[in-house]
Amino acid sequence: MYTLYGYPKTRSVRVAWALEEIGLPYEYKVVNLKAGEHLNSAFKTLNPATKIPVLVTEQGALSESGAIVTFLAEKHAMEEFIPASGTFERGLYEQMMIFAVSELEQPLWSKAKHTFALPEQHRIPQMQNTAAWEFDRALTAFSLLLNDKEYVCGSLFTMADIVTAQVLSWAKGSELDLKFDNVKSYAERVLSRSAYEKAWRNEVAHLAKADA
Amino acid sequence: MYTLYGYPKTRSVRVAWALEEIGLPYEYKVVNLKAGEHLNSAFKTLNPATKIPVLVTEQGALSESGAIVTFLAEKHAMEEFIPASGTFERGLYEQMMIFAVSELEQPLWSKAKHTFALPEQHRIPQMQNTAAWEFDRALTAFSLLLNDKEYVCGSLFTMADIVTAQVLSWAKGSELDLKFDNVKSYAERVLSRSAYEKAWRNEVAHLAKADA
Structure with missing residues (x-):
C-alpha cells in the first residue's frame, strides 16, 4: 500500500x-x-x-x-486517466502538465513565497503585482490552449486536469479571477468531481x- | 519530418x-x-x-x-532515453523532469525575467538576490537527489538529463557556481555528449x- x-x-x-x-x-x-x-x-x-x-x-x-x-x-x-504512450495526445498531456506546474502555478507560488514561504529577508512586497501580471498572462495563454475542449487533452479526463484544476482553485483562493468563460466552466467541471x-x-x- | x-x-x-x-x-x-x-x-x-x-x-x-x-x-x-512505462524508474524520470523545470530552472528564469524578459515596469532589481538564494537551495536539493548516480535516473542516460544539464549550463552562463563536486562532474559528463x-x-x- x-x-x-x-x-x-x-x-x-x-x-x-x-x-x-x-x-x-x-x-x-x-x-x-x-x-x-x-x-x-x-x-x-x-x-x-x-x-x-x-x-x-x-x-x-x-x-x-x-x-x-x-x-x-x-x-x-x-x-484511463492518461493518453496512450507514444501518441500525439500523450505529448499534449505532458505539455499541459508542464504548462500547469511551470507557467500557471509559478506566479501563484511566487505570491505565496513572497507572502510567507520564503525567509523574511528574501520576500519582496512588489512581487505581488508582478506575479499577478504573470498569472494573467499565463491564464490568457491557458484559455487559448484549452479553447472549447472539455479537458486539457480533449474528451479524456486525465491527471493533467487534476493538476491544472487544482492550480485554478488555488488562484481563486488567492483572489485572482479566472476571467475567461471557458476557464471558469472547465474549473467547475473538474473541481466538481466527487x-x-x-x-x-x-x-x-x-x-x-x-x-x- | x-x-x-x-x-x-x-x-x-x-x-x-x-x-x-x-x-x-x-x-x-x-x-x-x-x-x-x-x-x-x-x-x-x-x-x-x-x-x-x-x-x-x-x-x-x-x-x-x-x-x-x-x-x-x-x-x-x-x-533508449526513457525508462519503461509503469516502472518506478519512470516515476523517477517524471520527478526529475519536473524538478528540473520547476525547481532548478525557475530561479534562473526569474533572474532573466527581472533582467530583460519582463516588461520594464514589472522588473524588480532585488529579485536577483532572492533568485540566487533560491537557486542555491534548489542546487543543494539536486546534489542530494543526484547523490552518486551517473544520471538522474541511475545508469540510463535519459531525456531528463538533457533538460537538467541544459539548466546547469544556463546557471554557469549566469555566473552561478555549481558548487557540489557530484553536480559539477555530472554536468561535465552530460554536456560533453557530441x-x-x-x-x-x-x-x-x-x-x-x-x-x-
Whole structure:
C-alpha cells in the first residue's frame, strides 16, 4: 500500500485526488508544515527538496505531484486517466502538465513565497503585482490552449486536469479571477468531481485527528 | 519530418539535442526573439504562450521542452532515453523532469525575467538576490537527489538529463557556481555528449544564415 505524506490545502491534494479517482487504498500521513516537520531530517531523507507531497512506494519515495500522478496513472489506470504512450495526445498531456506546474502555478507560488514561504529577508512586497501580471498572462495563454475542449487533452479526463484544476482553485483562493468563460466552466467541471471532495475532506480529517 | 522552431542559447537546444541523440532529421526555423517574432500572430497560433521551442508534428504543434523531449523518446527511441512505462524508474524520470523545470530552472528564469524578459515596469532589481538564494537551495536539493548516480535516473542516460544539464549550463552562463563536486562532474559528463554540441552549433549556424 502507498503512503502519502501531505498537508491540507497544498499540492498533496493532487495525489490524494488521483488515488481516489483510481480507487487505490493509501495511508495518509500529515507533515505538519506549521511545526516545520518538512524540514526534519527524517522527511529530508524522503525528499531533499523538503516539499510535500511525497508518495512512498515499495521501491522508494517519489516527489513532485505532477510526476506522482502520472506514475500512478501509468502503473494502475490501464487506459484511463492518461493518453496512450507514444501518441500525439500523450505529448499534449505532458505539455499541459508542464504548462500547469511551470507557467500557471509559478506566479501563484511566487505570491505565496513572497507572502510567507520564503525567509523574511528574501520576500519582496512588489512581487505581488508582478506575479499577478504573470498569472494573467499565463491564464490568457491557458484559455487559448484549452479553447472549447472539455479537458486539457480533449474528451479524456486525465491527471493533467487534476493538476491544472487544482492550480485554478488555488488562484481563486488567492483572489485572482479566472476571467475567461471557458476557464471558469472547465474549473467547475473538474473541481466538481466527487474524488476531489473525498480527497480534501480526508486530508482535513487527518489534520484534525493529528491536532487532537 | 518534424519542424523545430527555436533560437540559439534558449530552451530550444534541448529539443534539438534530443533529436540529434535519437538521430531524427528535422527542419529548423529561427524565431527571431530579438525582432519579437515570438509575439507574431502566426507564432501565437503554434503556441499561445508565445514561447519557444515548438515542435510541429503531423498531428499538430507541441510546446514545453520537457514535454517535447519525452514525447520524442516515447515515440521513437524504443527502450533508449526513457525508462519503461509503469516502472518506478519512470516515476523517477517524471520527478526529475519536473524538478528540473520547476525547481532548478525557475530561479534562473526569474533572474532573466527581472533582467530583460519582463516588461520594464514589472522588473524588480532585488529579485536577483532572492533568485540566487533560491537557486542555491534548489542546487543543494539536486546534489542530494543526484547523490552518486551517473544520471538522474541511475545508469540510463535519459531525456531528463538533457533538460537538467541544459539548466546547469544556463546557471554557469549566469555566473552561478555549481558548487557540489557530484553536480559539477555530472554536468561535465552530460554536456560533453557530441549530440549537444551538434545541436547548438546547428542553431547558431541557422541564426547566422537568417541574419545574413
